[in-house]
Amino acid sequence: KEMGFVGGHVCTYSSRPGTGASRMKGQVKPEIRKKRNHILQEAIEESAKVYRQKFIGKKVSVLWESTTEYDEFGWKMEGWSENYLRVSAIASSPRWNEVDKVKLLEVDGEKIKGEIE
Structure with a gap:
């Protein structure tokens, strides 16, 4: 929110079998990943709206x-x-x-x- 992003793409982590990351303890559950993705997308969209509004009349x-x-x-x-x-x-x-x-x-x-x- 502080950065004021105009846009962005949010990638949700997905485990790949056989990789070091897939063997790590404490994996974030898929439903939590999905929720975090949604929160970030909403923050980016709101930031973009604020950015666009600044230019009205210019x-x-x-x-x-x-x-x-x-x-x-x-x-x-x-x-x-x-x-x-x-x-x-x-x-x-x-x-x-x-x-x-x-x-x-x-x-x-x-x-x-x-x-x-």
Whole structure:
């Protein structure tokens, strides 16, 4: 929690027969491992939410990685900012593999909705 991780992957230890670790005394029970994994995942998710919220109202550069036709008036863009934020916005034309300044408006799950400047 102190580190403020934006993301991460939690691996649960599983014993491998024949290894030194598998012969160690005091193995943590699988149900406790699973519970600890869940606690860590929740902490990472909460930390990421707090991180994303800090950028609302700010402008960032975004490299667009996907473009989907949204309707007759625009394209739905998704990409990454230089500070590891997943951003979505609507553009009047496809902007795949281009960089734009985007004002960040609101957190939407794991993404932030923005407006291209």
